[in-house]
Amino acid sequence: MSTSETPLSRKNASTAAKKISTGPIHEQVRELFEAYLEQNGHRKTPERFAILNEIYAYEGHFDIEALFAHMSANEYRVSRATLYNTVDLLIDCNLVRKHQFGDKVAQYEKCYRVKQHDHVILADTGEVLEFCDPRIQQIKATLEELFDIEVLHHNLNIYARKRTH
Amino acid sequence: MSTSETPLSRKNASTAAKKISTGPIHEQVRELFEAYLEQNGHRKTPERFAILNEIYAYEGHFDIEALFAHMSANEYRVSRATLYNTVDLLIDCNLVRKHQFGDKVAQYEKCYRVKQHDHVILADTGEVLEFCDPRIQQIKATLEELFDIEVLHHNLNIYARKRTH
DNA sequence: GTGTATGCAAACAATTTGCACGGAC
DNA sequence: GTCCGTGCAAATTGTTTGCATACAC
Numbered sequence: 001m002s003t004s005e006t007p008l009s010r011k012n013a014s015t016a017a018k019k020i021s022t023g024p025i026h027e028q029v030r031e032l033f034e035a036y037l038e039q040n041g042h043r044k045t046p047e048r049f050a051i052l053n054e055i056y057a058y059e060g061h062f063d064i065e066a067l068f069a070h071m072s073a074n075e076y077r078v079s080r081a082t083l084y085n086t087v088d089l090l091i092d093c094n095l096v097r098k099h100q101f102g103d104k105v106a107q108y109e110k111c112y113r114v115k116q117h118d119h120v121i122l123a124d125t126g127e128v129l130e131f132c133d134p135r136i137q138q139i140k141a142t143l144e145e146l147f148d149i150e151v152l153h154h155n156l157n158i159y160a161r162k163r164t165h
Numbered sequence: 166m167s168t169s170e171t172p173l174s175r176k177n178a179s180t181a182a183k184k185i186s187t188g189p190i191h192e193q194v195r196e197l198f199e200a201y202l203e204q205n206g207h208r209k210t211p212e213r214f215a216i217l218n219e220i221y222a223y224e225g226h227f228d229i230e231a232l233f234a235h236m237s238a239n240e241y242r243v244s245r246a247t248l249y250n251t252v253d254l255l256i257d258c259n260l261v262r263k264h265q266f267g268d269k270v271a272q273y274e275k276c277y278r279v280k281q282h283d284h285v286i287l288a289d290t291g292e293v294l295e296f297c298d299p300r301i302q303q304i305k306a307t308l309e310e311l312f313d314i315e316v317l318h319h320n321l322n323i324y325a326r327k328r329t330h
Numbered sequence: 331g332t333g334t335a336t337g338c339a340a341a342c343a344a345t346t347t348g349c350a351c352g353g354a355c
Numbered sequence: 356g357t358c359c360g361t362g363c364a365a366a367t368t369g370t371t372t373g374c375a376t377a378c379a380c
Contacts, residue, residue: 043379045335064369079337084370100265104345104369120308123317131308135300140323143285143296149325152288156321158305160314208354208359229344244362249345269344269370 029056029095029112036093050076051086055096061107061128101128101157118156194221194260194277201258215241216251220261226272226293266293266322283321 033052037044054071055062064083071078078086087108090096099107101121118136120129140151198217202209219236220227229248236243243251252273255261264272266286283301285294305316 041334043334045379047336080369081338081371082336085335102265106369120312120314122314129312131311133304133307135304139298139300142298143323143325144328146296147285147294147325148328149285149287150328151323151325154321154323156304156319158308158316158319160308160312160316163309163313163315206359210354210360212361245344246346246363247361250360271344 026056026112032112033090033093033095036089042089047076047078047082048086048089051078051083052090052095055087055090055108056110056112058110061099061109063105063107065105067108097153099155099157102159118158120158120160123159123161191221191277197277198255198258198260201254207254212241212243212247213251213254216243216248217255217260220252220255220273221275221277223275226264226274228270228272230270232273262318264320264322267291267324283323285323285325288324288326 030049030052033048034044036042037048042048050071051067054067054076064080064087067083068078068080071083087096087098091098091108095110095112096108097111099109099119101107101119115132117130117132120131121127122129136154136156140154143149144151195214195217198213199209201207202213215236216232219232219241229245229252232248232252233243233245236248252261252263256263256273260275260277261273262276264274264284266272266284280297282295282297285296286292287294301319301321305319308314309316
């Protein structure tokens, strides 16, 4: 998400402030988050749903700063602290994944019903490609047996450069 | 590397200060680094060889702070700035690899003639296991063809927890 | 009404940067 | 003798924390 043209918009977050979101985010996602909040004794604040909203309206990777900028620029402003806070909750209930590519900034992306995938980072441009290879699942299965562990999740980043013919 | 008992010691760095290292580091490694420095117009300073020395005397992962502490505690003290600097050079000439596990601190490890491997991070303890699965090479080969890229390197981190029977 | 979530600003921690000196070349 | 590399300290940047207020419950 560059700070320029990309969406991360479609925020009807303002309505969420009173109605608790019947917005564009996938119904199931909101329900999952609600259930998670309930079951863990967290409050259902409008900020939390506005953030969920914003994240699920966006395709691709984003960082906290961009999320902050987009929400600020639009009708619903939340503090960075709340963003970090809420994103942690979303990670905890498996609605968001966190990536640490090369840089210092952590990148995030929604992950509900998004096909599990890994990343190719192009060294020159920083461009990120996605791919999905079933062999990674096989590797995980092998490891579970080999080390007697239960795999929670994984990160596979391939660093490459475009072939110049 | 915990700051406590682990080596990262075996520093005869002091000798390097005058003699430019004929120490315990593998001869080939030093030569590779020397060649790299020459070819890229970098100076062969005693600090650089002392740091290479220190890193290659250590088994496993370390971070800059630990490296700094160990070198300070011993005969050869260098500034953090120089450590960051030199480690970058070592990464550039493929003598060191950098990892970004979960935490904020970057971890490093030597990689010359070290079997290419990946990591399992145990969620509970933070313990890091190493493994090597040939299927990852196959995945890389597939990707090279699929995206018409040249893979430079990769990071595969598996997050897991011990099975409780 | 209670106590958690928020917003703000200050605190932190890892890394980077600017500058003056020293030493590799 | 040049000018790159070093050490130091200050600056930067991403993230966390402490505290007073607000609002979900």
